[in-house]
Amino acid sequence: MTPPLKFSAEVAAARAGGQPLVALESTIITHGMPHPHNLQTAQGAEQTIRDAGAVPATIAIMGGHIHAGLSASELEALAQTPDAMKLSRADLAVALASGKTGATTVAATMICANLAGIEVFATGGIGGVHRGGELSFDISADLQELAKTPVTVVCAGAKAILDLPKTLEVLETLGVPVIGYQTDTLPGFWSRQSPHAVPLRMESAAEIANAHRMRAGLGLAGGQLVANPIPADAELSADYLAPVIAQAVGEAEAGGIAAKEVTPFLLDRIYRLTDGQSLISNIALVHNNARLAAEIARALNAP
Ligand code: PSU
Numbered sequence: 001m002t003p004p005l006k007f008s009a010e011v012a013a014a015r016a017g018g019q020p021l022v023a024l025e026s027t028i029i030t031h032g033m034p035h036p037h038n039l040q041t042a043q044g045a046e047q048t049i050r051d052a053g054a055v056p057a058t059i060a061i062m063g064g065h066i067h068a069g070l071s072a073s074e075l076e077a078l079a080q081t082p083d084a085m086k087l088s089r090a091d092l093a094v095a096l097a098s099g100k101t102g103a104t105t106v107a108a109t110m111i112c113a114n115l116a117g118i119e120v121f122a123t124g125g126i127g128g129v130h131r132g133g134e135l136s137f138d139i140s141a142d143l144q145e146l147a148k149t150p151v152t153v154v155c156a157g158a159k160a161i162l163d164l165p166k167t168l169e170v171l172e173t174l175g176v177p178v179i180g181y182q183t184d185t186l187p188g189f190w191s192r193q194s195p196h197a198v199p200l201r202m203e204s205a206a207e208i209a210n211a212h213r214m215r216a217g218l219g220l221a222g223g224q225l226v227a228n229p230i231p232a233d234a235e236l237s238a239d240y241l242a243p244v245i246a247q248a249v250g251e252a253e254a255g256g257i258a259a260k261e262v263t264p265f266l267l268d269r270i271y272r273l274t275d276g277q278s279l280i281s282n283i284a285l286v287h288n289n290a291r292l293a294a295e296i297a298r299a300l301n302a303p
Pocket residue numbers: 025027028031032088104105106107124125126127128139140141142159259260261262263267
């Protein structure tokens with residue numbers, strides 16, 4: 001059978017016209033931010049991509065279809081579906097076969113983007129090896145997907161809710177290039193820097209697009225992870241966040257939070273413990289990543 005893809009009018013027109021496309025995930029909408037900030041951020045990220053000369057394709061699962069691009073009313077509906085499933089690689093086929101509504105994680109968005117012929121994807125943060133992962137085995141399926149599916153993913157680094165050195169080690173083992181955009185350190189999501197060196201560095205969208213093409217030319221499976229530092233005026237200091245993160249992680253452990261629930265639980269706790277400041281930063285970095293992803297998509301599209 002062919003994949004049950006459904007394109008929005010905007011995405012269908014972009015495909016027909018050969019315009020550059022950028023995929024956006026939807027778990028950040030249903031499980032990453034509270035309403036109405038989730039909707040405003042999703043709409044804003046789409047507009048940022050348009051303003052940068054590319055076409056956004058927000059990915060979600062509805063009515064047995066992979067939607068590549070959502071209409072305005074579909075996006076509004078999804079943003080108000082708090083019980084939408086959180087879908088990673090393991091869940092995608094079951095959700096489609098049973099007609100469920102679901103939001104795609106980084107891993108599932110990569111799979112769907114690739115099926116839709118979209119090579120660049122903007123998100124906030126990726127999943128990784130959770131703190132204590134050596135005991136819990138909680139390692140996000142996002143990491144393996146980056147090793148398998150040829151999509152370049154632009155993120156703001158990884159959150160300190162994860163074990164960053166272990167996350168970098170797993171990415172290295174899997175052969176995933178982690179490219180710092182104009183930076184030598186792995187950006188720390190809410191902060192521009194972390195104590196960890198980023199393995200690779202590039203200066204421009206054109207270089208990143210060339211490396212994407214080169215992987216295909218070499219016959220290498222998998223994508224690239226681009227780590228784009230949050231704008232300086234939106235950053236939160238690591239010193240301010242460290243105790244907040246420690247508290248949130250402690251509460252997750254004490255509450256027996258496991259599997260898919262861990263990341264949404266921690267995001268929500270950090271939002272509340274920072275009186276919403278973490279959300280303001282999160283929104284700024286999503287826009288920043290959407291802009292860079294659009295530039296990479298344009299560079300890939302150039303002859
Ligand atoms: N990190 C964030 N915000 C998010 C997520 C991660 O800062 O919204 C979401 C993404 O969709 C990511 C998913 O793919 O959580 C990872 O979940 P897990 O750790 O369960 O694989």
